[in-house]
Amino acid sequence: MPLPISRILIAHPRFPPLADDYADAFIHAGVDARTFIVDDHVHWMQRYVFRRINKLARALRLVRRGTDLFRRHRWGDVAYPAARLAAAVAEYAPDVVLCIHGKPVDIGPLRDASALKVGWWVEQNDSWPALDAASRHFDVYAAFSRDIVDTLAQHGRASFHLLHGANLRQHHPIDGCAKEVDVAFVGAWSAWRDEIIAQAYAVTEDIALYGHSWLKKSRLPNDILRKIHKGDFILGAELNALYNRARVVLNADRTVRLGLNMRYFEVLATRACLLTDEAVELGEHFADGEHLCVYRDHAQLRQRLRALLDDEPGRARIADNGYREVLRHHSCDQRVRELLAAVATHVT
Secondary structure, three states, X not given: OOOOOOEEEEEEOOOOOHHHHHHHHHHHOOOEEEEEEHHHOOOHHHHHHHHHHHHHHHHOOOOOOOOOOOOOOOOOOOHHHHHHHHHHHHHHOOOEEEEEEOOOOOOHHHOOOOOEEEEEEOOOOOOXXXXXXXXXXXXXXXXXXXXXXXXXXXXXXOEEEOOOOEOOOOOOOOOOOOOOEEEEEEOOXXXXXXXXXXXXXXXXXXXXXEOOOHHHHOOOOHHHHHHHEEEOOOOHHHHHHHHHHEEEEEEOOOOOOOXXXXXXXXXXXXXXXXXXXXXXXXXXXXXXXXXXXEEOOHHHHHHHHHHHHHOHHHHHHHHHHHHHHHHHHOEHHHHHHHHHHHHHOOOO
């Protein structure tokens, strides 16, 4: 069956690297793909002048928090990236423009472009004003949460459900990699995560912690932080190696109340054992004790972490099951097939 499209342009900020992951998956599906990294299209006036004026005006309480005095300026944070995206579309002439939100990029200038305009909402925000502003100019709009798909449909927006997935060429098992770290945790500081790391440290001191703001905001003792905090960021091959080296990858996303972020799929794709708190929609895709392990409070976290560290065969069984589940159902390649099927009816 011929593919419904031959060229796609994918727009998204640089981090997380979703544009690169999905460009890779589209290329492997036989579709020519290019990326438009929104961060690379910021005018120097916005970067060095407008941002500083906005910051000063907010600090002096001359404007409300979040106000952008230069929102409509042609060199501002909205108009300039939109114009650059329109120029990229005119040059490349893709069949589809896929904007992953992320920081939305205005596609108003693309209204007359022949390309099918597809959006994909991956934010923990289900307020209708935000969804309305992000989705209104798109031909079809995907969301990683079923609740958001329902909201879009109720307001007459053509929509479909599209989960995150794992780039299996980026996140994968490494042959012969020894399990050298009891616990790996990757994520920015939050009060909940601070509590979880403290509980995990009561079980094992062998923790590799990566994420920004920990050294500034954590209530953990400084000597413990200096011991376990390994860096503010970890990406690419280093992140894949970390997951491979960990006996348990710990996750703490109590605020996840919509769709699942990439971490669930990427960790399991490395054949690592994931121990996570409970997120809405998690049970739709993975079974507790079979594909991963779930904790619901501090006591259960300590109990399940201790049990996993002490039971290598059981830990390996869960990791293997999670890995196979991602390979079957949750790769970026699978998501591309789903997206192609969804947009086929909209391509003329």
